[in-house]
Every structure is written in C-alpha cells, then in structure tokens.
Amino acid sequence: MMLKCPICGGSVEVPDDALPGELVDHDCGVTLEVVNDGGTIKLRPLEGVREDWGE
Numbered sequence: 001m002m003l004k005c006p007i008c009g010g011s012v013e014v015p016d017d018a019l020p021g022e023l024v025d026h027d028c029g030v031t032l033e034v035v036n037d038g039g040t041i042k043l044r045p046l047e048g049v050r051e052d053w054g055e
C-alpha cells in the first residue's frame, strides 16, 4: 500500500502486511513507524518525543 510521509508529504511504499511498530525509511531521510490509528494504518516520524503529530 502507499501511505503519505508526514514529513515531506511524499508517497511511502509500505508492505501490505506491515504491522504496527515496523519501521520504514523514506527517501527524504526520515525513519517512519507504522502505527494503527483506530484500525487505519498510518505513519509517524520515529522521533520518540512528541506524540501529538497530526490531528
């Protein structure tokens, strides 16, 4: 599946069987963590400190 990078807004290819907690490196240099947000798979930056990304 293709997800959106929260940093650069570009497309990120994620395996269809990706599980929450998996890490994906994006071309822009960020490491993204796969998260399950109420049943929807999303990506968030793996920076650890902030939990209030996005809406």
Ligand SMILES: [Zn+2]
Pocket (backbone or CB within 6 Å): 005, 006, 007, 008, 009, 010, 026, 027, 028, 029, 030
């Ligand atoms: Zn990116």
